Amino acid sequence: MINLFRYNWMVRDEWFELCKQISSEELLRNRIGGVGSILYTLFHIVDVENSWIRGIQGKPDIQVQFDNYKSIQQVRELSDSWRTEIQLFLETWKNDFEHEIVIVSWTEGRYTKGEILRHVIAHEIHHMGQLSIWVRDLGLQPVSANVIGRGLF
């Protein structure tokens, strides 16, 4: 399963690079659908991944405010700052964890660790699909969503 996280991180970093070409105004422009803007989408996927992976580990959530991350550079630094810890945890993943129940502060739902892991993976891919439509509208070629051909396997 960690390979799909590695895929998401590689794609995410390519999005950060691509977004350097986009003006701050366009990055923050409110758009129809998704969570509203290109930059907020990137912030959101970083935040959601960290929250759930911490939740799986029984660690308290870290609350971050988008107001403090209004540039690609800042969102990228947030993403980088959390990745090592997430990666280290995922490298210790064992099949025994799959069916363990997780309780988190932000929802009453009770989900298994395996279910949450897949939710986090799909969540990011879904939002990157949304970005691909928005940047085409800006005349840019979106980041490839291909899993094959990335040397991940």
Next chain:
Amino acid sequence: MINLFRYNWMVRDEWFELCKQISSEELLRNRIGGVGSILYTLFHIVDVENSWIRGIQGKPDIQVQFDNYKSIQQVRELSDSWRTEIQLFLETWKNDFEHEIVIVSWTEGRYTKGEILRHVIAHEIHHMGQLSIWVRDLGLQPVSANVIGRGLF
């Protein structure tokens, strides 16, 4: 891994249902980004999944022409007609398959079976993200992309 296929199939069927509310003209309208239209996106993900899963099994590709599937009902029937065979195959999946190399007719690239399986999963999620933007533009609430809360685990 099969759980993420089950997720995709559930989401796909919900999209087929939702699309009943959309006129044929809007379903076929050429849009910026993605593969071009809502209906062609659904046709494309069904086609790509079947091609790769057959490729993994060493079966010849089945060529289908979008010209013959110009309604939601026809694309859904195509999706349904292939699903049982795909599901039966995925239920026999063994970890030993992960690193076996696959050769297919439509690309010179050589990928492992595990890599292709994840590619097919991500491919569909990515395209469904694109649909979610397009249908919001039509004033509709898109299908939820949540993996959690679907009773899949």
